[in-house]
Structures are given as structure tokens and as C-alpha cells.
Amino acid sequence: MAGARTKSTMTAQERRISILNTAAQFVAQHGFWGLRLREIAVAEDMTEAGLLYHFGSKEGLLLALLDYRDKTDRAALYRTLGVPMPSGGEAVGEDDPFPVGLRDLTCATTERNATQPEIVRLYTVLQGEALSENHPAFQYFRDREQWVMREYTKAAANDGCSDPRRTAMQALAAMDGLQMRWLHDRGHIDLAGEWRELIDRIID
Incomplete structure (x- = not known):
């Protein structure tokens, strides 16, 4: 494609994002413990040392x-819902306005998640692994649970x-369970459609 960036002409920030997108695919498949930096480096056409230059360690890569x-x-979800984005891209704080209902929030979330199964798989795998201290x-994930529950x-x-x-809490638990079933049988489960049925029962 004309004008497309090659690996060698990427800026440092573009290369960093490219690595993170590639890493997401491998983590979704293998989890953190099965992740091999060499596989990511090969996919990114770089050395492991070059990979570590950007993130410091395997753990640093995961957290990034x-x-x-x-x-x-x-950011994508807040734009869809018309919610002001706090500075720095952080989640809403205790005193931040959040003029959205739970039905709208969760339906927008499942509609977005239905378009990115590998990202849903990524979080599902890591949440299970990260139960270990x-x-x-x-x-x-402990911190993430707090801001998601606040929201x-x-x-x-x-x-x-x-x-x-x-x-x-009930909505989050139901969403986690439905998404797990959907990952196992995406061909027969309409994630967004099933969620609209579920959230009406939870809120009622």
C-alpha cells in the first residue's frame, strides 16, 4: 500500500504500538507463562534485545x-457513549461525572467486544492466570477490578x-460467564444479542 509504514521507518512510538499489538495475539494464545519473547521478536523482525529496549522485561511488556x-x-467506548475522557486516558474517578446507565454501558461494551474476540480471549486468559499472587x-487486575466496579x-x-x-457485581459476573461461553462457541452465540436479554433481567 502506498505510503504505508515499514518496520524500519516507524517512529519509536509506532514501533512500540506494533509490538504491543503483536504481543496481544501471542498472549491471547499462550497466556503469560507460555509467552516467548523470541516469537514476538521474530514476528516484529527484530532481536530480543531490541524488544527489551522498549519494555525492559517480559513483565514490563505484559503490563504495558x-x-x-x-x-x-x-477511549473508544467513552466516545461511543459520549462520556468525557479523563486526562491521561484514565478511568473515571470517584468524583468524575459518568452520565451513562448500566444498560447502555454494558450493551456498548459487548457490541465492541463482539468485534475483537482475541482481545476478549486475552483478558479471559490473563484474569485466570492472575488469580495467583x-x-x-x-x-x-486487583486495581482494574476497583475502577471497573466504580464505573x-x-x-x-x-x-x-x-x-x-x-x-x-452481578452484571460483571454475568458478562464474564457469557463471554466465556461465546469464546467456546462463537458460531452459535450472538454475544451482543444475548447480553441485551441478560442485562434486562439483571436490572429488573
């Missing part, structure tokens, strides 16, 4: 990947739920 994916997906993403609880309150935090 999670941060990148969270901020990328959050010696996993490098253990603390990351969903605000949204549930906007929908008038009598117990917003409990409803948020």
Missing part, C-alpha cells in the same frame, strides 16, 4: 500491553437500581 489495551478500549499482573456502580445508580453495587 494491559495498560495500552485498557486505555484504547476505554506471584503473577506479574496480579495487582494490576459500573455509577452506571447502575443512573439506571435507578436499588442496590447499585450489587447490581454492578
